[in-house]
Amino acid sequence: MSEVKTTYWGLLHVDENGEEQSRIRSIFTHPTITKMCGGKGDILAELELAETTEDPAEDDYWGWLDTDGNHYSMIYPREILLDVCFPYGKQVEIDRGDGRVVRLRIEICNRTVIS
Secondary structure, X not given: OOOOOOEEEEEEOEOOOOXXXXXXXXXXXXXXXXXXXXXXXXXXXXXXXXXXXXXXXXOOEEEEEEOOOOOEEEEEOOHHHHHOOXXXXXXXXXXXXXXXXXEEEEEEEEEEEOO
């Protein structure tokens, strides 16, 4: 099994009052793809992801780790949002050996305002 890619990109929405939202959205492997989901004034954030087995925390994210164990995908701030990605349920995909659900902690490394 190869090493899991841990550097990803996400968006932090900034509201009309200039307040940054606390949850990261639109998490992808490339900054250009991520920026396409944002708007002027949003913050493009470079992220470091790490799988966690510690007690669940409010700021955990949920994702899918592929069978090869080298790529997180479908990363969301709530497990139920990940669940809707699987029309027949995630357990079907797990039983088939296509991957597994992982709980992730995210650290923001760098921020850039989208202009």
